[in-house]
Amino acid sequence: MAQGLKLAVIGAGYAGLSAAVELAAAGRQVEVFEASRVLGGRARATQIEGFTVDNGQHILVGAYTETLRLMRAVGADPNTLLKRTALRFEFPGEFVMSAPRLPAPLHTAFALLLARGLDWREKWAAIRLMRGLQAGKFRVEPDTTVTKWLDDNKTPSRQRQLLWQPLCIAALNTPADRASAQVLANVLRDSLAGTREASDMLLPQVNLSALFPEPAAQFITQRGGAVHLGHRVSSLRREGDAWRIDDAGPFAQVVLAVAPYHLTGLVPELASRVEHFDWEPIVTSYFSYPSTVQLPRPMLGVDSGLAQWLFDRGQLCGQRGLIAAVISARGRHLGLPTADLERGIHQEIARLVPHLPAPLAVQTITEKRATFACVPDLQRPGMRTDLPGLWLAGDYVAGDYPATLEGAVRSGVGAARQILAGSSAD
Numbered sequence: 001m002a003q004g005l006k007l008a009v010i011g012a013g014y015a016g017l018s019a020a021v022e023l024a025a026a027g028r029q030v031e032v033f034e035a036s037r038v039l040g041g042r043a044r045a046t047q048i049e050g051f052t053v054d055n056g057q058h059i060l061v062g063a064y065t066e067t068l069r070l071m072r073a074v075g076a077d078p079n080t081l082l083k084r085t086a087l088r089f090e091f092p093g094e095f096v097m098s099a100p101r102l103p104a105p106l107h108t109a110f111a112l113l114l115a116r117g118l119d120w121r122e123k124w125a126a127i128r129l130m131r132g133l134q135a136g137k138f139r140v141e142p143d144t145t146v147t148k149w150l151d152d153n154k155t156p157s158r159q160r161q162l163l164w165q166p167l168c169i170a171a172l173n174t175p176a177d178r179a180s181a182q183v184l185a186n187v188l189r190d191s192l193a194g195t196r197e198a199s200d201m202l203l204p205q206v207n208l209s210a211l212f213p214e215p216a217a218q219f220i221t222q223r224g225g226a227v228h229l230g231h232r233v234s235s236l237r238r239e240g241d242a243w244r245i246d247d248a249g250p251f252a253q254v255v256l257a258v259a260p261y262h263l264t265g266l267v268p269e270l271a272s273r274v275e276h277f278d279w280e281p282i283v284t285s286y287f288s289y290p291s292t293v294q295l296p297r298p299m300l301g302v303d304s305g306l307a308q309w310l311f312d313r314g315q316l317c318g319q320r321g322l323i324a325a326v327i328s329a330r331g332r333h334l335g336l337p338t339a340d341l342e343r344g345i346h347q348e349i350a351r352l353v354p355h356l357p358a359p360l361a362v363q364t365i366t367e368k369r370a371t372f373a374c375v376p377d378l379q380r381p382g383m384r385t386d387l388p389g390l391w392l393a394g395d396y397v398a399g400d401y402p403a404t405l406e407g408a409v410r411s412g413v414g415a416a417r418q419i420l421a422g423s424s425a426d
Helices: 014-025 065-073 106-113 120-135 146-152 157-172 181-190 213-222 260-266 268-273 313-317 338-350 405-425
Strands: 006-010 030-033 045-048 051-054 082-085 088-091 095-098 201-204 226-228 236-239 242-245 248-256 279-288 299-301 309-312 322-328 361-372 390-392
Touching: 006 014, 006 242, 014 030, 014 065, 014 213, 014 248, 014 405, 030 213, 030 248, 045 361, 051 279, 051 322, 065 213, 065 405, 088 157, 095 106, 095 157, 106 120, 120 157, 120 181, 146 157, 146 181, 157 181, 201 313, 213 226, 236 248, 248 405, 260 268, 279 338, 309 313, 313 322, 322 338, 338 361, 390 405
Parallel strands: 006 030, 006 248, 030 226, 088 299, 248 390
Antiparallel strands: 045 051, 082 201, 088 095, 236 242, 242 248, 279 322, 279 361, 299 309, 309 322
């Protein structure tokens, strides 16, 4: 490795900033280049109707250990910025599953046994399914779709509808008939089958840019680095034993932390690594109601509706009267005009909030390529490329997790640690 040269990260989403923080914490000087003027990548803040919201509502879970570690490292206290609650899945009038404050694995067993909306046969079937995963060390061989895996385990249809399919969509952003059973098993291993705290839900009480990216950028600059916003990289080229980014450099190592469909424009040689990927959308509709309007709980599911999950940002972020409706993955909603979609979701909210007035304003944000489709046996590229000193980071690189904030953070940390390990070996 070229000695004494700075390091660079292209992309200031959760993956890129995680790599930069890890490098800066190790005493390396790092520069970050970001095309947007807002930090966070696809998990960033945006403005609507006087509110600062997110381009898509996210939740975290207690199993996101690397995200929580880096938040603490940059001075973003998870206890202040995240609302921690015990795992709770609720579809009002249909199903409630809540994990009691018991040590693992009792918390999961009792959550399933005490769930309302399933009969005893369905509850025992769910427990047998989890025990089977544990006995097999959470390996699904060969990998198959979640639907086929549930078929093979003779899973009752109501249990699928109210538990496994919503969990699959929420975790993998891929419909069960396309989603990888192995990746879902990885998620279950680290959450429902992990410690009691690992299954906790962590609901952001600030926007996603403020949750980690903004404190991370400050951490980097305080240690001699730089974060260049509004800098869309047009040229990444190798010169001698170093890299040039437009007119900046030379850089000994570069972490390429952009969305995978942007790889081709920067490094055509990497196109083949992701050309087989398919993509899934996320739609988030924000409904601004009078400040007195609130949901019965901060987060609720919608059974067989247009929306899948509703979040009361008044209870979460102090944005009274603002409700976010989230629809993950592809589905019938994509064929509806936006006005019809918003009208239908408003009617679903009205079933939960008596005497609901008309919204003051509605805005819908559609991320058409929010995540990769997490299908069985998907070949995901590694962090190391064949080009010297060039690394990949992002929620799509090889790893146990689907396209989540934790997957992005782990990839950034992993790339940084390999760079530092190579530096130590030189």
